[in-house]
Amino acid sequence: MNSPLKVAVLGCGSVGSQVVRLLQEQSDDLAARIGAPIELAGVAVRRLDAPREVELPDELLTTDAIGLVTRGDIDLVVEVIGGIEPARSLILAALENGASVVTANKALLAEDGPTLYEAADKAGRDLYFEAAVAGAIPILRPLRESLAGDKVTRVLGIVNGTTNFILDKMDTSGAGFADALSEAQDLGYAEADPTADVEGFDAAAKAAILASLAFHTRVTAADVYREGISEVTAADVASARDMGSVVKLLAICELRDGAVSARVHPAMIPASHPLASVRGAYNAVFVESEAAGQLMFYGPGAGGSPTASAVLGDLVTVARNKLAGTRGAGESAYAARELLPMGETVTSYHVQLDVDDRAGVLAAVANAFADQGVSIQTVRQEGRGADAQLVVVSHPATDAALAATVDHLRNMDIVRDVTSVMRVEGAE
Numbered sequence: 001m002n003s004p005l006k007v008a009v010l011g012c013g014s015v016g017s018q019v020v021r022l023l024q025e026q027s028d029d030l031a032a033r034i035g036a037p038i039e040l041a042g043v044a045v046r047r048l049d050a051p052r053e054v055e056l057p058d059e060l061l062t063t064d065a066i067g068l069v070t071r072g073d074i075d076l077v078v079e080v081i082g083g084i085e086p087a088r089s090l091i092l093a094a095l096e097n098g099a100s101v102v103t104a105n106k107a108l109l110a111e112d113g114p115t116l117y118e119a120a121d122k123a124g125r126d127l128y129f130e131a132a133v134a135g136a137i138p139i140l141r142p143l144r145e146s147l148a149g150d151k152v153t154r155v156l157g158i159v160n161g162t163t164n165f166i167l168d169k170m171d172t173s174g175a176g177f178a179d180a181l182s183e184a185q186d187l188g189y190a191e192a193d194p195t196a197d198v199e200g201f202d203a204a205a206k207a208a209i210l211a212s213l214a215f216h217t218r219v220t221a222a223d224v225y226r227e228g229i230s231e232v233t234a235a236d237v238a239s240a241r242d243m244g245s246v247v248k249l250l251a252i253c254e255l256r257d258g259a260v261s262a263r264v265h266p267a268m269i270p271a272s273h274p275l276a277s278v279r280g281a282y283n284a285v286f287v288e289s290e291a292a293g294q295l296m297f298y299g300p301g302a303g304g305s306p307t308a309s310a311v312l313g314d315l316v317t318v319a320r321n322k323l324a325g326t327r328g329a330g331e332s333a334y335a336a337r338e339l340l341p342m343g344e345t346v347t348s349y350h351v352q353l354d355v356d357d358r359a360g361v362l363a364a365v366a367n368a369f370a371d372q373g374v375s376i377q378t379v380r381q382e383g384r385g386a387d388a389q390l391v392v393v394s395h396p397a398t399d400a401a402l403a404a405t406v407d408h409l410r411n412m413d414i415v416r417d418v419t420s421v422m423r424v425e426g427a428e
Contacts, residue, residue: 005036006076076315077091078311088115091127099125106209107221109205111221121330130311130313131314132206135307144332147287155285157252161281170237175234177233200227204224204264219260224263232422275296347402352391353415356386358414365392372405376395378391
C-alpha cells in the first residue's frame with residue numbers, strides 16, 4: 001500500500017458534509033480501490049461554530065481556505081463551495097500548488113471553464129467535475145470518455161429537479177405554477193429564492209457544460225438561450241395533455257449543419273418519449289449519437305448524498321491517476337464549432353389563439369403561417385358563441401420564422417389574444 005494521499009475539502013454544507021462522511025465511513029474500501037489510503041487533511045468552512053451534519057475534530061476545521069490549499073502537501077482538493085468567487089481563486093491556487101481538483105461547481109465551469117482547464121494543463125494536474133451536472137447520474141464521463149470514439153449529435157435533458165417537480169405537480173394535480181412552487185419549497189425541493197431554478201439559470205449552466213463536452217467546442221452559459229417556467233400556466237399543461245404530451249423544462253444541445261445550438265426552455269414532448277416519464281425531482285439525459293444510437297441516463301439529480309457519490313467517484317479516479325503518474329482527459333475544444341443563434345434553431349410551435357368565430361378566420365391564420373414559410377401540422381378549433389379557440393401545431397421551422405408568425409398573429413384584427421405559445425420537441 002502506498003503512502004496516504006492528503007485531501008482538502010472546501011465547504012461543508014449539504015454536499016461537503018456527505019463527502020466527508022463517505023471519506024470517513026468508506027476509508028478502507030476507498031484505500032483498496034485506489035491503492036493508497038485517503039487522509040482528510042482539512043475542511044475549510046465559513047464559520048467554525050456552524051452546525052454540521054457530520055462530526056469533525058476541531059483541528060481539521062479552518063476558515064483559512066487559501067492557506068489550506070497552498071500548504072504544499074495537499075494531493076487532492078474537493079471544491080463544493082459553489083459560486084464564482086472565492087471558488088475560482090481557490091481552485092487556481094490548488095492547481096498551481098500541485099493538487100488535482102474535483103469540483104461540483106457548474107456555475108464556475110459554465111462561466112470560466114477554459115481558465116480552469118488551462119490552469120490544470122499548465123500544472124499537469126486533473127480537473128474532474130462529474131457532480132456539476134445531474135448529481136449522481138454519470139453523464140459527463142460517458143460524454144468525454146465512453147463516447148469519445150463516436151459522434152454525438154444531440155443531447156436532450158431534464159437537468160433541474162426543482163422545475164421538474166413543479167411541472168410534474170402541475171400535470172398530475174392540475175395545480176397552478178404558484179401553488180406547485182410553494183409545495184416544492186415546503187418539501188425542500190426549491191430554495192426560498194427559486195430564481196436560479198425556475199428561470200432556467202441553473203439548467204443553462206449545465207447545458208453549457210454538456211454542449212462543450214458533446215461537441216468539443218467551448219460553450220458558456222452566456223451562449224445558451226434561456227427561458228424559465230414561471231410563465232407556464234395550468235392551461236398550457238392541460239393543453240399538452242389533450243394532445244398526448246407533457247411539459248418539461250429541457251436543456252437541448254444539438255449539432256445542425258456543423259454548428260452548435262444550446263438552449264433551455266419549457267417544451268411539450270410526447271408522452272411516448274422516454275423523458276416524459278421522468279417524475280418528481282428526478283433528472284434524465286437523453287443522448288443521440290451516430291454509432292451508439294439513443295442512450296438515456298436517469299437518476300437523482302441533486303441532494304447531498306447523490307452529489308457526494310459523484311464527487312467520490314471522481315476522487316477515486318483522480319487519486320488513481322496521481323499514483324500512476326498520469327492524467328485523465330482534459331478539455332477537448334478542438335472542433336471550435338460556430339454557435340448557432342436561437343433564431344436559426346429549428347423547432348416546432350404550439351400556439352393557442354382566441355379568435356372571432358366567423359368564416360375566413362382559419363384561412364387567415366393559415367396564411368399568417370404561410371407568409372413566414374411555416375407549414376401547419378395540426379389545427380384544433382372549439383367554438384364558443386362569437387369567439388373560438390384555435391390550437392395550431394406547426395411543422396419544424398426556424399425559431400425566427402415561428403416567432404415572426406406569432407408576432408403577426410398578435411396584430412391581426414381577427415385574433416382576440418394569443419393565449420399560449422410553447423415549443424414542441426421530441427416528436428418523431
